Amino acid sequence: MLRGSLAIWQRDMLILRRSIISELVAVVAYPLTIYLAFGIGMQSYIGLVDGAPYSMFIAPGLITMTAVSAAYNESVWSLWFHRRVQFTIESYRVTPISVSEIVIAKIFTGFTHGIIKGCAVGLVIFTITPFRFPLEHLLQYLLFLIPGSALFSCAGIISGTVMDKPETIGKVEAVLVMPLIFMSGLFFPLSSYPPSVVSWVRALPTTALFEGARRVLVAGDMQSLAALQVSLSAIVAFVAAVCIFRYKMSE
Amino acid sequence: MATAAIVTRSLTKSYGELTALDSFDLEVEHGSIFGLLGPNGAGKTTLIRILTTLMRQSSGDASIEGLDILRSGREIRSMIGVVSQENSLDRYLTARENLELHARLHGMEKKLYKRRIDDLLELMGLAGRQKDFPDTFSGGMQRRLVIARALVHQPQVLFLDEPTTGLDPQSRRAVWEYVRSLAGSMTIFLTTHYLEEAEQLCDRIAIMDHGRLIAIGSTQELKDRLSGATVYEIEFAGQDADHYAALLGAMPCVIDLKQVENKIAITLECWECLSEIVTALNGVPVRRISLQERTLEDVFISLTGQKVRE
Ligand SMILES: Nc1ncnc2c1ncn2[C@@H]1O[C@H](COP(=O)(O)OP(=O)(O)OP(=O)(O)O)[C@@H](O)[C@H]1O
Numbered sequence: 120m121l122r123g124s125l126a127i128w129q130r131d132m133l134i135l136r137r138s139i140i141s142e143l144v145a146v147v148a149y150p151l152t153i154y155l156a157f158g159i160g161m162q163s164y165i166g167l168v169d170g171a172p173y174s175m176f177i178a179p180g181l182i183t184m185t186a187v188s189a190a191y192n193e194s195v196w197s198l199w200f201h202r203r204v205q206f207t208i209e210s211y212r213v214t215p216i217s218v219s220e221i222v223i224a225k226i227f228t229g230f231t232h233g234i235i236k237g238c239a240v241g242l243v244i245f246t247i248t249p250f251r252f253p254l255e256h257l258l259q260y261l262l263f264l265i266p267g268s269a270l271f272s273c274a275g276i277i278s279g280t281v282m283d284k285p286e287t288i289g290k291v292e293a294v295l296v297m298p299l300i301f302m303s304g305l306f307f308p309l310s311s312y313p314p315s316v317v318s319w320v321r322a323l324p325t326t327a328l329f330e331g332a333r334r335v336l337v338a339g340d341m342q343s344l345a346a347l348q349v350s351l352s353a354i355v356a357f358v359a360a361v362c363i364f365r366y367k368m369s370e
Numbered sequence: 371m372a373t374a375a376i377v378t379r380s381l382t383k384s385y386g387e388l389t390a391l392d393s394f395d396l397e398v399e400h401g402s403i404f405g406l407l408g409p410n411g412a413g414k415t416t417l418i419r420i421l422t423t424l425m426r427q428s429s430g431d432a433s434i435e436g437l438d439i440l441r442s443g444r445e446i447r448s449m450i451g452v453v454s455q456e457n458s459l460d461r462y463l464t465a466r467e468n469l470e471l472h473a474r475l476h477g478m479e480k481k482l483y484k485r486r487i488d489d490l491l492e493l494m495g496l497a498g499r500q501k502d503f504p505d506t507f508s509g510g511m512q513r514r515l516v517i518a519r520a521l522v523h524q525p526q527v528l529f530l531d532e533p534t535t536g537l538d539p540q541s542r543r544a545v546w547e548y549v550r551s552l553a554g555s556m557t558i559f560l561t562t563h564y565l566e567e568a569e570q571l572c573d574r575i576a577i578m579d580h581g582r583l584i585a586i587g588s589t590q591e592l593k594d595r596l597s598g599a600t601v602y603e604i605e606f607a608g609q610d611a612d613h614y615a616a617l618l619g620a621m622p623c624v625i626d627l628k629q630v631e632n633k634i635a636i637t638l639e640c641w642e643c644l645s646e647i648v649t650a651l652n653g654v655p656v657r658r659i660s661l662q663e664r665t666l667e668d669v670f671i672s673l674t675g676q677k678v679r680e
């Protein structure tokens with residue numbers, strides 16, 4: 120049943136392999152700049168946050184941010200490009216595979232981009248800092264990184280399916296996606312929010328993702344409920360992405 | 371008798387208020403080359419999109435090789451090849467990889483598709499460029515690659531939506547040759563704006579406009595359908611053409627008369643009237659009298675009331 124998905128995913132991976140060096144340089148540059156500027160440059164002014172040096176405090180968030188925005192961007196732009204510019208989706212649709220196979224392939228591609236790019240940034244950060252996270256924390260961190268990347272890949276697929284214009288895609292990213300990531304406690308602890316706001320912020324799956332990821336990586340404090348929330352959100356987003364794409368294609 | 375390769379019954383598609391396809395009835399015989407002609411916006415692409423399962427009709431039915439398009443989408447897609455109006459090539463894959471991906475989507479074994487792709491690249495004259503990316507190709511080469519892609523899985527029915535639009539005359543002829551070489555081995559359904567293309571390639575031609583089928587038949591049948599009247603062009607020497615036009619215009623057997631400088635085109639009721647004309651023109655300095663052949667374009671204009679836009 121997933122033969123078509125596999126063929127399309129392998130096509131996407133071939134393209135990624137061909138440009139892997141430039142992709143990685145581009146994707147590492149941004150979080151690394153932030154890391155050097157804030158984590159190292161501002162560290163002595165900020166001191167300890169939640170008991171950790173600031174450079175350590177923001178490291179998990181930067182890795183997670185890289186992964187989820189890479190997943191989102193790949194999915195949204197790839198789907199838009201193949202649907203509206205290159206019409207490749209149409210060329211897939213006249214072969215004996217189902218529409219679901221196409222969208223599943225695209226979700227996996229975005230997810231793979233997220234994981235690979237997140238890991239690349241993680242490796243760079245670990246290389247330039249003295250912090251060594253225990254293997255156990257790293258493995259538990261995957262319980263956030265994997266569903267988080269899946270969630271954002273699905274969100275990207277939904278955006279790329281419903282939005283026909285590139286400028287709309289850019290606006291949604293600026294107005295919705297980036298604020299969601301930054302608001303979820305990437306650079307500051309949630310305790311900085313006024314108490315009336317904090318319960319709202321906590322309800323967001325992005326908060327569960329970024330908070331949970333940091334806690335488990337920095338302190339080994341595994342927030343199972345948060346991980347569950349991210350996973351459930353990813354499943355809901357997956358079902359929604361498949362349905363929305365199928366609906367759009369049947370129009 | 372086996373059912374026709376393509377059958378549509380009262381096929382209708384509306385986009386909101388607009389009826390792009392209006393109770394369309396069509397049958398396309400196995401192994402034939404069928405041409406669908408129509409001006410811009412006639413509904414040609416809409417029909418192809420419905421038949422290739424990319425879009426659902428609003429009402430009516432259609433079948434390909436006896437299979438209903440709504441119920442048997444997957445089976446139908448496994449036996450059709452589609453060349454869409456836009457090229458839809460993957461510019462990040464080489465020519466060969468484009469074909470390979472398509473073969474894999476059709477579930478072909480590697481052993482099988484490797485040879486098939488070699489053959490097709492050779493046939494389409496692209497073997498030397500198979501490792502290049504399609505955006506380095508000329509328009510004609512890209513079109514040939516799309517056709518090759520549609521043929522990888524050896525379809526039984528091939529749909530070509532304006533296969534030669536935008537190509538120069540040489541490339542167009544090259545595509546015609548490829549299409550003609552396929553004739554008989556599969557059913558071919560093509561749309562075009564070019565009357566010459568339909569005339570050269572197709573066994574049967576349908577003309578449509580505003581979503582409706584307005585005529586169907588072989589080129590000859592369609593030409594014969596024009597009124598029995600015949601048109602002659604008479605060219606005069608000297609400057610007195612106006613005078614002769616008045617003279618001819620007054621004759622009862624002349625149905626219609628058009629004058630351009632010293633040339634007059636007259637439409638006669640029947641060819642037998644020609645001798646009357648010749649008698650009337652006795653002594654007049656006639657340089658030439660010629661019979662105007664009916665072209666498919668005349669048929670087209672008389673049916674759709676407009677020239678074909680290219
Ligand atoms: N997705 C759509 N939504 C609304 N109207 C559409 C849509 N697609 C096509 N139409 C309309 O349906 C009519 C038929 O369009 P279609 O593309 O089938 O024509 P065509 O014969 O292929 O024209 P062309 O020769 O320009 O390719 C046109 O009036 C067009 O504007």
Ligand SMILES: [Mg+2]
Pocket residue numbers: 414415416455531
């Ligand atoms: Mg069209």
